[in-house]
Amino acid sequence: MELRPILSTLRRHRIPALLLVLEIALTCAIVCNAVFLISQRLQRTQMASGVAESELVQIQLAAIGKPADAKARAQEDLALLRQLPGVTAAALVSQVPFTNSSSNTGIKLDPAQKLPTLNATMYMGEGLIGTYGVRLVAGRDFQADEYLDFDAMKSDPNLQSKVGSVIVTQALGERLWPGQSPLGKNIYLGETSVRVIGVVQALIRPSLFMGDDAAQWTMIFPLRMSAASASRYVLRTASGQREAVLEGAAKALRKADPHRIILEKKTLDDIRREFFRNDRAMAGILVGVIIALLVVTALGIVGLASFWVAQRRRTIGVRRALGATRRNILNYFQTENFLLATIGIALGMVLAYGINLFLMTHYELPRLPPIYFPVGAVVLWLIGQAAVLGPALRAAAVPPVVATRSV
């Protein structure tokens, strides 16, 4: 296909050609970045929690102040819950993944340090590891006689130094002691030190206020919670029984004390879904914008191409009369569109890169992966070709006899 006649025609229709190029460039830039944003958001919703989500449910009671029998109450409740059909394990825990409520503390590697090394979250509760189904990759779980009462410890500074052991996540261990095994190492919380006795694969922070990079900086302590200091019961269930267990557990707890308020009863899957709902909503909006953008751009191409075909009707007739085949005419418009799309895409790539730089500084987004550029180009080429096909076919259908009229 000869390019010269196309170029000389375009030179005489500079403004419409320029508009089309700009529209394709803007679309290309925005679609590339929007798709990237979507992939980021969706990837975030897949963040690993480290717990056996599909088997867990949570019941949260309203904090009831400081009842005298808080400790006994917790044990009674747990005994009640463990008896329910379908429950394989139960624990009263200080915090639950994806609930946005967490207790965190600064930790040091050396008691003489002025500032903490980093801020990590603290999980507490008897039997937490087994109930959550967190995978232990090194060391051991806490033994029954290692557990201390959280309430007693809180009010007595002497007891605080008795909490001797801690279990950390792999990510936290790697951050604190890169390349070494965390087992046997010491962490300082204020003046008290604790020794790492076990490492779990993963356990996510309940709230990601420190950013996603710090999501796995987690410690587990051998502390027993009471009804005064914790309000979240976590139950591990046999498969497919989560809803039934939730109903049964709520009923049993209410029967034990009708004055209690059950704040929330949910499966961990639901809790996760809610935690990431903003990300999903944003991804949905972006998908809508992308579709609308591509449709508008395609319609713009259809409109301009139709105009050109109508304007050049006589020229097409003359070319046909001089021996050009229908295919020649069809190819002419397709090549013209391909040319414009290519310029637009090239410009759009530069623009996409610029927008990405802006988003990187203002929205802490990573760099756009290079794969987006060829894929974006192919998509826009295809859309351009599809949009121009109709007008081009109409052009090819112009009969040669047009050339003889009104000359």
Place this chain on the structure above:
Amino acid sequence: MLGYYLDLALRSLKRNKVLTALMVLAIAVGIGASMTTLTVMHLLSGDPLPGKSAHLFYAQVDAAPDAKKREPYDVLDYQSAMDLWSAKRADRQTLIADSQIKVHAPQANQPPLMLMMLSTTADFFPMFDVPFQYGRGWSAEDDATHARVAVISADLNNKLFGGTDSTGRSLRLRDSDVRIVGVLKPWRPSPQFYNVAGGRFSEGQTAAFYTKPEDVFTPLGSGLEINGDNFQPFTCWGRPSMPLHLQSAPCVWIGLWVQLDDAARVAGYRRFLEDYVAQQKALGRITRSDTRLRDLMQWLDFNGVVPRDVRLQTWLAFAFLAICLFNTVGLLLAKFLRRSGEIGVRRALGASRAAVFAQCLTEAGMIGLIGGVAGWLLTLAGLWLVRRQPTPYADMVHLDPGMFLATFALAVATSLLAGLLPAMLAARVAPALQLKTL
């Protein structure tokens, strides 16, 4: 002349329906997207107390013992808050702290509820123009005596008392009975400005600033006595003793708002804050000398209350509008230049360039107006979608008359802008050349 141009425009639009529909669609989609996000933006970034916000100030001093260079903490410790509040150096002043509490109405036959309670002081209601349906707020004396009184929201009044006048009735807050002295009218400030703090630590996830106001309001002293251990500190600089006694803990947790009616009072209050800090430094209680006194809008700005996602959506919508604009420019160009012959005849018959230009712009404006109607419908659909999103501000989203007019203004402005270049080119058509080819 305009009537004639309108008639011409209408004829021209009818002549090529597909092209017209494409242009109207492009404008409508662009307007729908940008007006939806603009309306949300307008709602979230607006002034919650127009006319009054310039006189309301958020006061900060910092009693933490560290010497690091940083902004003062967002809220105050108990000692500083009480000292500054009881000095009464502003025209009005109020303290703010909230907590979760179990609420039960003995008369209403309903299970207890877990609600948010705002513990504040008497000036809160007149200072923030809080509207009352029944009764009124409590007095300064009630603050001083820690009276067992409460003001409740319209929502709670509907839920517990079926919307009747419940003043004088009693309400059980946790284990204490309080007397209801006032019931608010529905009150939904956007954002819940008096409680805004810590926005700079939220990584742009600030939608929570737009939740509904609390359902129960009590005097600060009474609230602390009833529900003291459920108050949460904002942060602590030392390890508080257990059980937590916030009044003596090394923690910050109370906000102080003051009303200062003129510039002299503002300057006076700034001096007062500095003097207070200097005096406390002399006493050895405070080591940091920074103070802050931001007015309401500055405080909201400092906290970046508009969620980052909403700002991103607004950018996106306007980029989208830009693409629709380019599209419309191209299509209008096609449309006008196709009529070169007709324009040539008009020019030959004596129409000036300005007349042709005006005629083309009229046509563009008409497309904008039709696009505006369609865009308005799309905006309504967009806002309906926003209302279905799980965000705290979803219930407030609506198109107010100002934004309704803005929809059409933006649509016509966009189409005129789009028509500018095509109309200019059309006006430059050389009549002789066109007449030759007729």
